[in-house]
Amino acid sequence: VIGESLRVVVPAGEGRARQAPPGAQVIIETPTGSQVGDLFAFRADDPTEFVSAAHTRVWSGRLFPRIGQPFVSNRRRPLLTLVGDTSPGVHDMLVPACDPERYRQLGVEGWHASCAENLREAVADLGVVVADPPQPVNVFMEVSLDPGGGLALRPSPARPGDRLSLRAEAPLVVALSACPQDLVQISAHGPTDLVLEVRVPEAP
Ligand SMILES: [Zn+2]
Numbered sequence: 001v002i003g004e005s006l007r008v009v010v011p012a013g014e015g016r017a018r019q020a021p022p023g024a025q026v027i028i029e030t031p032t033g034s035q036v037g038d039l040f041a042f043r044a045d046d047p048t049e050f051v052s053a054a055h056t057r058v059w060s061g062r063l064f065p066r067i068g069q070p071f072v073s074n075r076r077r078p079l080l081t082l083v084g085d086t087s088p089g090v091h092d093m094l095v096p097a098c099d100p101e102r103y104r105q106l107g108v109e110g111w112h113a114s115c116a117e118n119l120r121e122a123v124a125d126l127g128v129v130v131a132d133p134p135q136p137v138n139v140f141m142e143v144s145l146d147p148g149g150g151l152a153l154r155p156s157p158a159r160p161g162d163r164l165s166l167r168a169e170a171p172l173v174v175a176l177s178a179c180p181q182d183l184v185q186i187s188a189h190g191p192t193d194l195v196l197e198v199r200v201p202e203a204p
Contacts, residue, residue, distance in 0.1 A: 005199045010037070012191040013180035015118025017126055018198045019044060020168040026080065027197040028176060030087075030140055033160035034188035036179040038097050038115040038136040040123075041071070041079055044171040047128040049073045051080060053093035053135045063145070065091055070169065071137060079172060084165035087158045092138035094151070098181050099133070106183045113180035122175045138179075139164055141186055155188040174198070 010016045012035075020026050020041075028037060041051040052074040057063065059072045067085055070078030099116035116133045123130060140158035143151055168174075178194040179187060 005197065007195060007197040010176050010178045010194040010196050012178050012193050013113045013118075015115070015122035015175060015177035016196055017122035017128075017173055017175035018196060019126060020172045020174050020198045021200060022168055022170055023201055024168040025083075025199040025201070026166040026168060026174055027163055027195075027199070028139055028166075029161065029163040029195040029197070030156075030158050030192075031161060031195060032189055032192040033158050033162060034140070034156040035158070035192045035194055036141040036156050036181070036186050037139040037194045038119070038177040038179055039139050040119055040134055040136050040175040042123070042128050042173045042175075043073070043079065044127075044173050047173070049075050049077070049079075050134045051137065053137050056137070057093055063093060064089060065093070065137070071166075074134070078169045080166045080174075081169060082164065083167050084163075087140060087162035087164065090140070090142045090157055091164070092141040092143040093135075094143050095138055095141070095153070097133045097136050097177070098179060103183070108183070115177040115179055118177035118180075119175050122177070123173055126173045128173050139176075141179075153184055153186050155185050
């Protein structure tokens with residue numbers, strides 16, 4: 001709806017999804033700071049096209065996104081553009097979404113929430129069926145590379161109230177999971193809530 005703003009709390013460890021028409025502003029906030037979110041975006045009119053962190057790394061020639069640059073799809077077309085970022089600017093594009101097997105390998109017995117399951121549940125009502133989750137953009141997540149090629153998953157440096165602002169470049173379904181990871185300390189205060197907001201601009 002034109003002029004509408006939809007603000008939804010993504011509870012700690014859960015996922016939510018919303019439609020974002022072309023030109024909509026998508027805002028992601030970590031009220032407590034240091035909460036990692038897995039961000040996914042699918043074309044609403046063809047969900048086989050989706051934001052791909054791997055293709056975005058090649059497009060931008062960077063490990064982390066920069067303001068003004070797009071997140072491109074598995075077909076190398078811009079779907080979202082980063083237009084604002086109050087955080088330290090560290091948003092991992094290397095690590096896949098956590099899933100049940102990840103937690104099993106970390107020693108969890110029984111069920112544990114995961115970003116892969118959160119994604120499937122969040123988009124199911126919006127007409128998107130996910131076989132294998134795309135590689136997400138892990139907002140506020142710090143994965144650093146040492147000179148020998150080693151990877152280190154570090155606590156998120158995002159501060160309370162830090163927010164990202166993105167512009168939808170196509171009709172999208174945007175999903176955000178407030179990552180439930182509590183065995184590897186990537187969210188310094190344990191899983192906490194995120195906020196997802198979609199603002200649809202007034203018609204000119
Ligand atoms: Zn996760």
